[in-house]
Amino acid sequence: MAGLLLRLLCSASLLLATPALVRELSAAEPPPSAVLLRVDGAISPASADYVERGITRAAQEHAAVIVLELDTPGGLDKSMRGIIKAILASPVPVVGYVAPSGSRAASAGTYILYACPIAAMAPATNLGAATPVQLIGNPQQPTAAPVSSSPGNKEPPPAAMPDAETRKTINDAVAYIRALAERRGRNADWAEQAVRDAVSVSAEQALKLHVIDLIATDLPQLLADIDGRRVTTVDGEQVLHTRGVAMETLNPDWRSRFLAVIADPSIAYLLLLIGLGGLLLEGYSPGAILPGVAGAICLLLALYALQMLPVNYAGLALIALGVSLIVAETVVPAYGSLGVGGVVAFVIGSVILMDTSVLGYGISLPLLIGISIAAAMALVGIVWMALRARGQPVVSGREQMLGSIGEAVGDFDRRGTVHVHGERWQAVTQAPLRSGEAVQVTGIDSLILTVKLVPGAMKGES
Numbered sequence: 001m002a003g004l005l006l007r008l009l010c011s012a013s014l015l016l017a018t019p020a021l022v023r024e025l026s027a028a029e030p031p032p033s034a035v036l037l038r039v040d041g042a043i044s045p046a047s048a049d050y051v052e053r054g055i056t057r058a059a060q061e062h063a064a065v066i067v068l069e070l071d072t073p074g075g076l077d078k079s080m081r082g083i084i085k086a087i088l089a090s091p092v093p094v095v096g097y098v099a100p101s102g103s104r105a106a107s108a109g110t111y112i113l114y115a116c117p118i119a120a121m122a123p124a125t126n127l128g129a130a131t132p133v134q135l136i137g138n139p140q141q142p143t144a145a146p147v148s149s150s151p152g153n154k155e156p157p158p159a160a161m162p163d164a165e166t167r168k169t170i171n172d173a174v175a176y177i178r179a180l181a182e183r184r185g186r187n188a189d190w191a192e193q194a195v196r197d198a199v200s201v202s203a204e205q206a207l208k209l210h211v212i213d214l215i216a217t218d219l220p221q222l223l224a225d226i227d228g229r230r231v232t233t234v235d236g237e238q239v240l241h242t243r244g245v246a247m248e249t250l251n252p253d254w255r256s257r258f259l260a261v262i263a264d265p266s267i268a269y270l271l272l273l274i275g276l277g278g279l280l281l282e283g284y285s286p287g288a289i290l291p292g293v294a295g296a297i298c299l300l301l302a303l304y305a306l307q308m309l310p311v312n313y314a315g316l317a318l319i320a321l322g323v324s325l326i327v328a329e330t331v332v333p334a335y336g337s338l339g340v341g342g343v344v345a346f347v348i349g350s351v352i353l354m355d356t357s358v359l360g361y362g363i364s365l366p367l368l369i370g371i372s373i374a375a376a377m378a379l380v381g382i383v384w385m386a387l388r389a390r391g392q393p394v395v396s397g398r399e400q401m402l403g404s405i406g407e408a409v410g411d412f413d414r415r416g417t418v419h420v421h422g423e424r425w426q427a428v429t430q431a432p433l434r435s436g437e438a439v440q441v442t443g444i445d446s447l448i449l450t451v452k453l454v455p456g457a458m459k460g461e462s
Contacts, residue, residue, distance in 0.1 A: 032064035032241070034064055034066070034223060034246070034247050035057075035063045035065075035250055036066075036219070036247055037066060037069065037250055043074065043079045043108045045078075046252070047260075049255065049259055050252045051086060055086045056086075059091050064242055065092065065095055065240060066090065066095065067222065070099075070113065071098070071099070071103035071105075072108065073104065074106050074129075076108070076310060077108070078310070080111055080112060083115075088115060088234070089234055091233055095116060096113040098203070101125060104127060106128065106129045106200070109127065110127050110191075111177055114186060114191060118213050118214075119184070119213050120213060120222055120226075121203035121212050121215055122203065122218070125202070127200065129198045129199070130195045174192050177192070178192060186210060190209050223244075224243050228241075263309060265354050266367050269350070271299070271301050272302035274295065275296070278291040278292060278296070280327060310355045312352050315348075320349075322345035326338075326379060328342075343376050401420070404421060406420030406449075406451065407439065408436065408439055410435050411432070411433065412429075413432045413433075414429060415427070418449060425447070425449045426448045427439070431452070437454075439453060
């Protein structure tokens with residue numbers, strides 16, 4: 001009986017203590033926060049890495065929402081698709097927000113905004129112009145057919161059909177953005193116009209056209225306005241509770257900043273040239289070590305950066321061929337033809353290296369001009385040194401021995417020993433020689449010299 005009473009007392013104590021324990025545990029857990037990611041500038045491998053890692057960290061911290069603040073002119077297709085995949089796979093709702101006022105979400109930014117469960121814009125912002133950039137200025141774009149000179153022809157001339165590559169690229173982009181629009185329940189027809197006709201709209205027009213969900217002046221208003229909204233993520237439908245939540249800004253870490261530096265096309269190009277130059281110097285001066293180590297590191301960094309960029313591999317091959325031909329000019333007497341071909345190949349390869357017309361993702365023109373001038377000057381220096389060396393007397397080998405003056409060692413009539421260039425040689429002669437007489441080398445057969453007397457001169461007098 002006493003044991004039963006004891007168990008009942010223990011059970012009652014646990015029941016009374018449970019609410020207090022739950023309150024303490026709840027108080028110990030930090031309240032959910034909103035994570036802010038800022039993309040300011042072109043969509044690049046670095047910005048894609050930053051957004052993907054930020055979304056992963058927000059999911060690990062069980063954030064209430066992710067705000068992706070955009071101000072971008074567009075960027076690389078591969079990086080854009082990486083960001084969109086991360087948004088679609090995120091268990092935390094992502095709010096796309098074009099801000100602050102005066103910003104834009106053009107080209108790739110439009111696709112990213114359409115992928116977000118909630119799309120918002122600040123006043124005086126715009127989005128659109130989502131036509132693939134590589135098609136702008138394409139000489140194979142549709143052109144008007146010639147107008148007939150017939151006086152009765154009043155119908156407008158039909159437009160020429162675009163080429164198959166253009167149609168394929170446009171249709172792929174249209175299908176992609178329509179799929180995103182249909183997934184989020186937004187205006188798919190306007191999205192198609194943004195791709196086909198490169199149209200853009202302001203924030204107010206976008207709201208009327210149901211391209212975005214709301215306009216918010218700043219982040220506090222945005223969080224207050226989306227509170228209570230229902231969104232769908234990879235984990236299913238969720239209700240947002242964002243009013244008054246703390247805002248945590250995630251800045252790019254060292255890895256993203258490092259990628260932003262080396263993934264710049266001009267930096268990657270310079271790393272490639274430094275790497276090739278370092279390895280060449282190590283080849284010319286084996287054992288120097290430093291050029292080889294620095295060259296190998298720079299070359300590997302360049303290859304890592306180039307595999308993230310839209311590289312034309314024909315351009316990369318032309319650069320390698322150009323460097324090889326310039327190096328070959330130093331060892332093959334081609335009178336500059338190899339070097340000139342190498343400079344031409346090097347310049348053409350550098351120009352076509354980046355296979356994109358995205359703003360900011362070409363190699364700087366002043367850099368290309370400077371490197372090309374340096375390569376041409378190096379070639380001129382090589383040719384000048386070769387011509388200068390051609391006029392110098394030979395200082396080694398068979399040719400250096402012919403015409404040399406030596407001294408007879410002892411008396412001999414036809415075969416004996418002579419002293420030439422500090423060495424003793426077996427020699428043959430047509431006339432008798434006496435010890436100390438000066439002789440001149442007229443021929444060489446294996447290790448036997450043919451010599452003749454220098455009339456009226458002893459070796460010391462020549």
